[in-house]
Amino acid sequence: MTSPLSSPLPFAHNSLSFPRQYARTQRFTLGAPRGFTVAPDGERVLFVRSGPEFGAGTASGAPSDPAAGQEWREQGTDRSHRLWMLDLTGPAGAVERLVADPETLLAGAAEELPAEERARRERSREGSAGIVGYAVDGAVESAAFALSGRLFTADLRAGTVRELPAQGPVIDPRPSPDGRLVAYATAGTLRLTCADGTGDRVLAEPEEGAEGVTYGLAEFAASEEMGRSRGFWWSPSSDRLLVARVDERPVGRWWIADPARPGREPQAVAYPAAGTPNAEVGLFVVDLSGNRTEVLWNRALFPYLARVHWSAGGSPLLLVQARDQRTQAYLAVDPESGTTTELRLEKDPTWLELFAGIPAWTGDGRLVRVTDEGGARALAVGDRVLTDSRLHVRAVLDIGADDILVSASAGEGAQTGRTNGTDEDGETSGTDETGEIHVYRVDERGAVRLSEGPGVHGAVRSGAVTVLSSARPDAPGSTVRVLRDGVRVAEITSYAQKPVLSADVRLTTAGPRQIPCAVLLPSSWTEGDGPLPVLLDPYGGPHGQRVVAAHNAYLTPRWFAEQGFAVVVADGRGTPGHSPAWEKSIARDFTLTLDDQVEALHALAERFPLDLGRVAIRGWSYGGYLAGLAALRRPDVFHAAVVGAPVADWRLYDTHYTERYLGLPDEEPAVYAANSLVTDAGLSEAREPARPMMLVHGLADDNVVAAHTLRLSSALLAAGRPHEVLPLSGVTHMTPQEQVAENLLLLQVDFLKRSLGMTR
Incomplete structure (x- = not known):
């Protein structure tokens, strides 16, 4: 009998079967741009992407020449992501520029992930390599990222990258909003260094003998289930940070062994199984000298630190949950004393969901949240609910001066029949939109759809510039358009492979x-x-x-x-x-x-x-x-x-x-x-x-x-x-x-x- 693994495979295309192509391209995600950040001045868009086909590319973003000795890489299969910038200021139009290439920075050496970074990537289901994440200063003029536990920063205007001396392995480096400093976590400690590489020092570290205590990292439950992967947050004025303290000592230890390698010791994992103790999570305001003030709230009633937000719009914001997740509180923090003020208490007889992008402040100091009211999932600003049952709000994408950008699907109150726009009053019209997710601008007058046509759409925005990504049912992959005041000014290139078959669904x-x-x-x-x-x-x-x-x-x-x-x-x-x-x-x-x-x-x-x-x-x-x-x-x-x-x-x-x-x-x-x-x-x-x-x-x-x-x-x-x-x-x-x-x-x-x- 012929083995199913040696049989001719369907959809052979240049000797490539769909299963092999699907696996090799990591579900056709390799080569696709992602992780967008828009500069407030509207001049730059930062993103990560693997590829292109030849080598690492030139400074202008053009493919390298294999004749010049560059190694050939099959398009859409390179796992190593690079940091790219779309320059919107060029006289001839937008130009993609390569900012940082891991192969060059590591001098061709294989990437070695610290255990903490492997765990972070597992929680986020990140299976690729290279620069898979980065953080920027407030002006998006500098960026920081880690490679093989080493700390790198990029000057985006000058187009230069340098390695900073650091006490590695470096995890989650983040520049201060003013760009003068970089904070990073390592070995359970939060450290700080100047952007010129001097003055590396400890900001917060566990007490002596406190095995299982960390500063600046998210615990398992937060990163796996709450969508909170961070453990520290800069103040808008760059003079202090909010730092999470996680004590995993109460959590039971499970052991993950590799039976195929019996000589290797099992890995201990602090796993909070249902009904057992969670990690104890606290929060501190820490200044640049390491002085710290504990943030106070009723942790016995609200043990889950679900969200932290600190912007120029107001005091630091916390969203904390009860263990049964039927009650949660929005809290404002006084950074001087550490005391908190309850802004709003929410209760639900079943449970309360968590959403990306909230809580946050509007520019005039009103609280932005997503709430279940009147049988609908709605956007609320201050005491006003701005959307109704025609929209099912899924996330807040950006808070502008005059409106709020949200991701939403059609709600149960939507009318029947497809429309791709708004009615005469500017309100969204109902649709029959199975599987569609759209981007909307919401203000006091209602909601207006930004995305067009059937598909799954997402966006990142700052000021007048919006990066709109769209995946559609009739075409493979996604397109990424850059809009200025709603007008297309560029499209970011994707090097993802085209599948050897078509969905036809x-x-x-x-x-x-x-x-x-x-x-x-x-x-x-x-x-x-x-x-x-x-x-x-x-x-x-x-x-x-x-x-x-x-x-x-x-x-x-x-x-x-x-x-x-x-x-x-x-x-x-x-x-x-x-x-x-x-x-x-x-x-x-x-x-x-x-x-x-x-x-x-x-x-x-x-x-x-x-x-x-x-x-x-x-x-x-x-x-x-x-x-x-x-x-x-x-x-x-x-x-x-x-x-x-x-x-x-x-x-x-x-x-x-x-x-x-x-x-x-x-x-x-x-x-x-x-x-x-x-x-x-x-x-x-x-x-x-x-x-x-x-x-x-x-x-x-x-x-x-x-x-x-x-x-x-x-x-x-x-x-x-x-x-x-x-x-x-x-x-x-x-x-x-x-x-x-x-x-x-x-x-x-x-x-x-x-x-x-x-x-x-």
């Missing part, structure tokens, strides 16, 4: 709940061919929208469709982008997310050629949990499942995420048992007949640890249920390794075809 809604769905059929299918075996390919849970109006989101589903499946992606209750009630309906009951997969499947079968006698499901992380849930709880619907990195036992997942939805395990053990795949007694609520399952897990995963899959496999074995286990040695919750990512797709297809009785 149908976006729709299904069932009484109008569940957002994407459907993909094999390109060779015709009306007379009959129904197709079905593969559901969801994430299907909180914070994971899969049904989006963007081409590249459906490349893997398209590849599975070309293997002979009708592929369905459905975003049921609990997924973002719909309404607060939609997201919060799954409180204490994750099984509703499975009910919606079934509802979408059956509704779509009335309109598409779906063979309900051959239905499989695959997923990763929450999607892996959902796939396992489907095979165990609904074998009447699902006939096989690929279960990737599943949360099999919710008692083993972290506090901030799990307790938001399921409460505390000691207080609600029945809720945890009902929502988990396994309990201490074995499988939880499994039904007959037993369906084949392929369990896949990275053994180096420190987010969803491999114990989840091992416990599930043991329970399946004890129950006599068929399953396969595919352990991925050295792989974390991501699978960036090229061969692993490619062959993982091929093995899944082989398993699914075997399990559904399809021709292999």
Whole structure:
């Protein structure tokens, strides 16, 4: 029998299969520009990007010449990101200029990541290399970044880069707003150096013998679940900083071992599992001499430091949450005394979400927040709510002098029928916009859409200049346009590869709940061919929208469709982008997310050629949990499942995420048992007949640890249920390794075809 790994691969293009291309390009993200910063004077746009095709490029941004000895690099496969600048002041128009090239700065040496930096990248799901992040001063005239634990700064006007002496390994360096100083974290200590490389000194460090205490870094729960990756913040006047103190000593230690290397010691991870102690997080105002004042709030009532903001608009702002996340407080900090004043207290009977870009001040000192009011997710400024149920606000992108830039999707109050603009009064018109995300300008008069056409749009803005990125359903990749006062002045080049296949997806809604769905059929299918075996390919849970109006989101589903499946992606209750009630309906009951997969499947079968006698499901992380849930709880619907990195036992997942939805395990053990795949007694609520399952897990995963899959496999074995286990040695919750990512797709297809009785 021919091995599936040695068989001719579909979509061969210059001997490159889609799985290999998908893996090699890191899901077609390599070569695409990202991480934009706009200078306040409107003259520069800073960003990171790998590529171009030849070498590192010249100072003008043009590709290097391979004839001059530059190494050839296949476009869109170079993992090493460089720092670039778009100069908008040139007499002939905008020009891209290379600012910093890691290969040059490291003299060709391989990049070596400190352990703390590896952990930061794992939390942010960053799988590439080089300059993946940077920070700037207030004028965006200087930038700081770390490479191999070394500290570098760039003078953006002069076009020069220098290494500063530092006590490494350097983590998260950040210039002061005036550009004279650079603060950075290292070995649990926050340090400060002058921009000329002199005067390096300690600003805050743990007490002697305080193993597990750090200054200037975010704790696991903040970086993994709250979207806060930072641990220090400069004052607008550059004379002091807010510095987080994290004490991980109360947190239980888990051990991540590499069974393939038994001689290597396991790695200790401070993991706050549901119901167990969190890290204790405090905050200090620290001046440039190291004198510090503790910031005071009721940490017993509000232990989570979710957000910190310090701008010229007013006092430092904190957003702190109760452990059950049903109460949170917006606090203003007095930097002199450390005392805090409560600006607003919010409560919700279910939970309160966190959003990017808030809290913040307007220029005239009003508090900006995103709130759930009247059944809608709305933008509020001061005491006024500026948007209604026609918009579902997702993030604040920029606060200007006269308006606020937000990311939003169509709310439940939107009217039916597509429009791509505003009505005569300047208010947004309702749309039928499955999977679309747009950029809006909001002021006292209402909201006006900035982005145009179906797609997923995002923006970065400063003053009159806006960088607008747009991914569309009918074209691969994204386009990045630079606008000045709404007029296009440049487009930033992308070196991302073009996929060897096209998504060709149908976006729709299904069932009484109008569940957002994407459907993909094999390109060779015709009306007379009959129904197709079905593969559901969801994430299907909180914070994971899969049904989006963007081409590249459906490349893997398209590849599975070309293997002979009708592929369905459905975003049921609990997924973002719909309404607060939609997201919060799954409180204490994750099984509703499975009910919606079934509802979408059956509704779509009335309109598409779906063979309900051959239905499989695959997923990763929450999607892996959902796939396992489907095979165990609904074998009447699902006939096989690929279960990737599943949360099999919710008692083993972290506090901030799990307790938001399921409460505390000691207080609600029945809720945890009902929502988990396994309990201490074995499988939880499994039904007959037993369906084949392929369990896949990275053994180096420190987010969803491999114990989840091992416990599930043991329970399946004890129950006599068929399953396969595919352990991925050295792989974390991501699978960036090229061969692993490619062959993982091929093995899944082989398993699914075997399990559904399809021709292999």
